Amino acid sequence: MKIYDELVARGLIAQVTDEKEIAELVNSGKAVFYIGFDPTADSLHVGHFMALSLMKRLQEAGNKPIVLIGAGTAMIGDPSGRTDMRQMMSVETIQHNSECFKKQMSRFIDFSEGKAIMVNNADWLMKLNYVELLREVGIHFTVNRMLTAECYKNRMERGLSFLEFNYMIMQSYDFLELYRKYGCNMQFGGDDQWSNMLTGTELIHKKLGENVYAMTITLLLNSEGKKMGKTQSGAVWLDAEKTSPFEFYQYWRNVADSDVLKCIRMLTFIPLEEVATMEEWEGSELNRAKEILAFELTKLVHGENEAQKAQAAAKALFVEGSGEDENTPSTSVTMQEFGEGMSILDILTLTGLAASKSEARRLVEQGGITVNGEKIDSKDAVLEKAAFENGYALIRKGKKVYHKLTIG
RNA sequence: GGAGAGAUGCCCGAGUGGCUAAAGGGAGCGGACUGUAAAUCCGUUGGCUACGCCUACGAUGGUUCGAAACCAUCUCUCUCCA
Numbered sequence: 160m161k162i163y164d165e166l167v168a169r170g171l172i173a174q175v176t177d178e179k180e181i182a183e184l185v186n187s188g189k190a191v192f193y194i195g196f197d198p199t200a201d202s203l204h205v206g207h208f209m210a211l212s213l214m215k216r217l218q219e220a221g222n223k224p225i226v227l228i229g230a231g232t233a234m235i236g237d238p239s240g241r242t243d244m245r246q247m248m249s250v251e252t253i254q255h256n257s258e259c260f261k262k263q264m265s266r267f268i269d270f271s272e273g274k275a276i277m278v279n280n281a282d283w284l285m286k287l288n289y290v291e292l293l294r295e296v297g298i299h300f301t302v303n304r305m306l307t308a309e310c311y312k313n314r315m316e317r318g319l320s321f322l323e324f325n326y327m328i329m330q331s332y333d334f335l336e337l338y339r340k341y342g343c344n345m346q347f348g349g350d351d352q353w354s355n356m357l358t359g360t361e362l363i364h365k366k367l368g369e370n371v372y373a374m375t376i377t378l379l380l381n382s383e384g385k386k387m388g389k390t391q392s393g394a395v396w397l398d399a400e401k402t403s404p405f406e407f408y409q410y411w412r413n414v415a416d417s418d419v420l421k422c423i424r425m426l427t428f429i430p431l432e433e434v435a436t437m438e439e440w441e442g443s444e445l446n447r448a449k450e451i452l453a454f455e456l457t458k459l460v461h462g463e464n465e466a467q468k469a470q471a472a473a474k475a476l477f478v479e480g481s482g483e484d485e486n487t488p489s490t491s492v493t494m495q496e497f498g499e500g501m502s503i504l505d506i507l508t509l510t511g512l513a514a515s516k517s518e519a520r521r522l523v524e525q526g527g528i529t530v531n532g533e534k535i536d537s538k539d540a541v542l543e544k545a546a547f548e549n550g551y552a553l554i555r556k557g558k559k560v561y562h563k564l565t566i567g
Numbered sequence: 568g569g570a571g572a573g574a575u576g577c578c579c580g581a582g583u584g585g586c587u588a589a590a591g592g593g594a595g596c597g598g599a600c601u602g603u604a605a606a607u608c609c610g611u612u613g614g615c616u617a618c619g620c621c622u623a624c625g626a627u628g629g630u631u632c633g634a635a636a637c638c639a640u641c642u643c644u645c646u647c648c649a
Contacts, residue, residue, distance in 0.1 A: 416604055443602040477603045525597040557597060
């Protein structure tokens with residue numbers, strides 16, 4: 160199967176400017192394409208991962224990727240798909256985030272011997288002269304057309320600052336710049352980037368009379384239509400410090416039945432023939448697919464070793480029910496602190512399992528706390544030294560959260 | 568610059584003098600069911616040295632026995648006009 164067909168089969172392609180041309184360029188390994196990443200946080204997330212995977216797939220097919228770090232565009236802030244304005248970021252933050260991005264990216268993309276290049280649009284955007292830019296680029300944009308762009312639609316009601324309005328122009332300029340410098344003939348990005356990418360191709364066409372192309376990646380939505388890769392507490396990060404490999408694994412292990420196969424197709428590199436056999440699975444059989452998804456992704460992001468550990472930890476918790484594992488979070492108290500015994504409420508707040516004593520009390524009252532497999536049924540319960548026979552006491556909150564307490 | 572509207576708990580949103588730690592919904596948390604899923608059902612959701620106390624309805628000050636609510640000033644947001 161040719162690479163382009165594979166991308167289609169995996170459901171990765173959302174919109175293209177010229178399918179025939181793009182398919183041909185990509186299949187023959189002649190594409191020089193870029194994807195921009197604005198350093199808006201100190202770690203990449205799942206959305207970035209999809210873009211990087213796409214890069215990897217195309218790179219393996221012989222195409223040349225350009226990673227664009229958007230330190231310059233981050234100074235402005237992309238209004239696409241947002242209902243409110245982004246908070247302005249300081250130059251220092253952007254700098255720091257850019258470094259974090261760079262570090263994480265080398266894990267996915269091979270930058271050796273000209274196989275891929277990384278550039279930073281701050282290098283040219285920051286030097287721009289306002290009047291010159293207006294005359295060179297601004298002349299090719301009509302405000303009427305810009306205002307009809309999809310990405311501004313939901314901002315027309317709440318207000319769109321002039322600062323953000325210019326984001327599109329900056330991104331288009333990037334494309335032009337990369338075309339001139341590196342012969343970049345294609346831009347890929349998230350589907351919310353479509354308008355910004357289109358205007359880039361138009362700018363190049365108007366300015367230089369050359370045809371370049373744009374293609375967007377399908378947004379990963381779950382069956383309820385919500386963006387995946389988000390939890391209540393925020394994004395699922397690729398940085399192990401921000402989202403531990405275990406949490407990362409668990410996130411994918413717990414996707415809804417209706418989303419597993421889609422995720423496998425879109426996010427992993429498992430051959431489509433193999434995926435086809437999984438499509439037969441139904442009901443609880445899908446748990447196997449979820450395990451595969453979780454394992455594969457954790458492996459891609461954190462490495463095989465971490466993936467093994469995460470899987471082992473999950474099995475220990477849910478299959479064997481022991482809950483004990485070397486990766487279980489733990490807290491240690493000193494002999495003095497512990498004294499003759501410690502109340503369960505103090506332990507819960509100390510370990511962070513409960514944010515306050517009131518919450519701890521509630522948890523106990525509702526039967527959500529277990530110590531060493533025994534349910535705590537009184538909020539006055541006190542843990543004594545006998546509970547530490549194995550060297551630690553294993554506290555469980557709810558069904559899935561475990562914590563070890565040691566004295567020492 | 569002119570006219571008007573608004574700011575309530577994690578979010579949305581009711582409340583216009585005491586019955587309000589503040590309706591309802593969403594989200595979260597715990598429980599039941601289960602497949603570490605979804606759906607559903609039940610409970611719960613400011614804190615504490617806890618039948619009481621403290622802190623809270625943008626900020627500050629005031630009126631009152633008593634304020635989220637009334638008044639004044641301030642800050643911010645939005646809408647319309649220029």
